[in-house]
Amino acid sequence: MTDWRISLFEPDFNEDDERAVTRPLRDGWLTMGAAAREFEDAFAARLGAPRAAAVNSGTAALHLALMALEIGPGDEVIPPSLTFCACANVIRATGARPVFADIHSRDDWTMSPADLEAKITPRTRAVIVVHYAGFACRMEEIASIAKARGLAVIEDCAHALTTAYRGAALGTWGDVGCFSFFTNKNMTTGEGGMAAARDAALDERIRRLRSHGMTTLTLDRYQGRAISYDVTHAGLNYRIDEIRARLGLSQLARLDGFLARRREVYRQYRERLDGSAITIPFREHDIEQTGVHIFPIALPEATDRTAFIEALKSEGIQTSIHYPPIHRFSAYQEYAECGCPLTEEIAAREVTLPFYPAMTEEQVEIVCEAVLRLVR
Numbered sequence: 001m002t003d004w005r006i007s008l009f010e011p012d013f014n015e016d017d018e019r020a021v022t023r024p025l026r027d028g029w030l031t032m033g034a035a036a037r038e039f040e041d042a043f044a045a046r047l048g049a050p051r052a053a054a055v056n057s058g059t060a061a062l063h064l065a066l067m068a069l070e071i072g073p074g075d076e077v078i079p080p081s082l083t084f085c086a087c088a089n090v091i092r093a094t095g096a097r098p099v100f101a102d103i104h105s106r107d108d109w110t111m112s113p114a115d116l117e118a119k120i121t122p123r124t125r126a127v128i129v130v131h132y133a134g135f136a137c138r139m140e141e142i143a144s145i146a147k148a149r150g151l152a153v154i155e156d157c158a159h160a161l162t163t164a165y166r167g168a169a170l171g172t173w174g175d176v177g178c179f180s181f182f183t184n185k186n187m188t189t190g191e192g193g194m195a196a197a198r199d200a201a202l203d204e205r206i207r208r209l210r211s212h213g214m215t216t217l218t219l220d221r222y223q224g225r226a227i228s229y230d231v232t233h234a235g236l237n238y239r240i241d242e243i244r245a246r247l248g249l250s251q252l253a254r255l256d257g258f259l260a261r262r263r264e265v266y267r268q269y270r271e272r273l274d275g276s277a278i279t280i281p282f283r284e285h286d287i288e289q290t291g292v293h294i295f296p297i298a299l300p301e302a303t304d305r306t307a308f309i310e311a312l313k314s315e316g317i318q319t320s321i322h323y324p325p326i327h328r329f330s331a332y333q334e335y336a337e338c339g340c341p342l343t344e345e346i347a348a349r350e351v352t353l354p355f356y357p358a359m360t361e362e363q364v365e366i367v368c369e370a371v372l373r374l375v376r
């Protein structure tokens, strides 16, 4: 492992987290049970959502949302291309076809409502929006297009954990809000996720599908509530376990502290890089209304990005790219001409700087000094 002076991300665990992960071992029950239910209830309450189903990744949440909406062969689903590959992979896994939408502008890197509308065909069943870096998509416009055209809305909230947007939490605007608790997220369970469905019947299908389509759980049989089961759907094993659920509860209790510190780091970055040749996106957005998950910048067009990243690396500063456009990956080469010019431009200039709650003012200053010197 490279010994970074400043790494891209560092998780934050304390003694409460440590106690949380060992509790299921002492309780003697590890598979999905009481802790998972407690985590679901606490998470739903935090969102102001009627319900949420805990799963073992954000990818599982997205896949289950599509499966529960009965999306499959012959259908089209519109995700952005400037996102993590899971958004398109899950569409493919159902047998449906992804149709990529461009970003809105050089400032707002979330899905363009106009391009979404342009890419709807009679086969389109759903849209997957991604609240990039934690900044809300144009949800009023997207929700109204979806309503008019009869599309389901899946919100990928992997970066948006958890924020109110114009009075309602992200993840409660669409039909299903999908969350990830992967290690680098605003709170973590190692691997883990949550699917918050607005509709009770949809939630019921998600819960059934996450556990093989079975009508009872191992816990039900252990507790004598059932002796057998039926399989009503061809489901999968997307269950969370009690160890992760306990860590999730502990991290959820710490989330406000993480978010407050993330906002301070974000503000320091913004102030320090302001007025330079670097583009800091989402200038119109209020940081108090975001999950502030990453700190992305776009380099000036003339800057050699690879040389910039290598120069920072030589100073011990780790960076990342969010994201290589999905339509440029080998598995998606048939989409090379998918009509996402702004995505192409921004994705070629984007660099993500180190960003995490425990980052000190001094560390932010070291990164900013190096960045400004290198683009000058």
Ligand SMILES: Cc1ncc(COP(=O)(O)O)c(C=O)c1O
Pocket: 057, 058, 059, 060, 083, 084, 086, 087, 130, 156, 158, 159, 179, 180, 181, 182, 191, 192, 193
């Ligand atoms: C935007 C986005 N969507 C989906 C995922 C998939 O989540 P997971 O890694 O929990 O499967 C991630 C993160 O990893 C993500 O950043």
